[in-house]
Amino acid sequence: MLSSFGQAFRTPDLRKKLLFTLGIIILFRMGSVIPTPGVSYAAVQACLAGAPEDANSFLGLANLFSGGALLQLSIFALGIMPYITASIIVQLLTVVIPRFETLKKEGQQGQTKLTQYTRYLTIGLAVLQASTLITFARNPENLFGPQCTNILYRDDVATIVIMVLTMTAGTGLVMWLGELITDKGVGNGMSLLIFTSIAATFPSSLWTIRQQQGWGTFAFVIAMGLVIIAIVVFVEQSQRRIPVQYAKRMVGRRMYGGTSTYIPLKVNMANVIPIIFASSLISLPMMASQFRRSPTGDNPSWVDWVDRYLVRGDHPVYMAIYVTLILFFTFFYVSITFEPDEVADNMKKYGGFIPGIRAGRPTAEYLRYVLNRITVVGAIYLALVSLIPLVALSLFGANQNFPFGGTSILIMVGVGLETVKQIESQLQQHKYEGFLR
């Protein structure tokens, strides 16, 4: 395996791509620590150091995706999050808006159009999120806890507008960096950038565990992490293969078809997306309650209710709601991404059939039946993986961004596998030996 890595770097074509990707990633990380003009770097660092651990839990996912840049209010503070949100919105809209649906079915051309919409939407969302973040930054008590009173140099309207503009432009730049990687580097740029952000927070959060709990727990957490990674890799790779036989056709004097292939149905077809949906949905009430909190302590009763059940991840009610949401979104997302009717239709068009099942409607029904049963397992698996950080929370008192948590592990493994596969396929154009066997 190591020799394969050496091989990858010895292939000039691939080496250029790898180095390009690394360069962009370094630029991205550098931008994540440059503070937005108007923000005092020293004050932010002081506030971060003194912040209680669960003070920013409601920003958890967003902060995780930005690799800690969000709370540093850097120029890439919003990171890739607006793009993710925008693409999720566009994908969901394809179900609702007929025009989007036709675009999606149009193939390459339509997809380009959809991507363009996603990009416009990203900038729009970035303006919104930047304004929200800056509103919080003007009253940093909400972000960092009461000891933190001011992190801005100036507070006039012009400065605020410039900050919003800068963060928006930064988000645009991040988006472009991601596209550059997709275009000229290896792997999918957006997901690689998310991967980088998540990986960047690993050492510090591991070190926190070591400082708070000592070497024993530290070693245990690392060992557990390796086991979890192995399991996740195993499940991610597993798929049900439905055999498909293509009929032989004579076109002119040549024979076509007659091949047998399979439709791979992955156990975890929806990947991390259900977890992302569920976590952002469950953090909504928490976010709303932030605005109604009074400093004197006499909160409205619903705020107290949210505080009791929906803020701390170790409460059973929280876990139950979380798991239910994940189960629901898994089925929901699989049903919009894989359409048995469409697949069956396509197969019929090209003269393919599943042995023992008639083409057309029976095939669609069979596919749906298999898919539903696989998704049950996949959904339960997702729910279990996503519960890991919550269990760790109650066992070790680790914070929500527990390094080997569900979202981070799933994304890291998913992106890692995908990127390695892509490097491998490029390597095979030169030599016939890869990383994965």
Add this chain to the structure above:
Amino acid sequence: MDAVRIALQVVLVASGLIQTLLILLHKGKGGGVSDMFGGGISTSVGSSSVAERNLTRFTVIIALIWVVSIVGIGLIDRFDA
């Protein structure tokens, strides 16, 4: 130092706006969420026209100006306050 800062802020705003515009002018690469978190393998054949390459060059220059003005304002703020 106020004059320098205001000048830098003007540069920052202008370059930020132009940069966003130029980035939006690029043709988007990649295709949606399922592509992002491991869907099918899609290999995009790189086909950048001359216009696209010039656009990239401009974007890089503007982005550099943008970063420099940010760092400049940061430095002024740091040693002025």
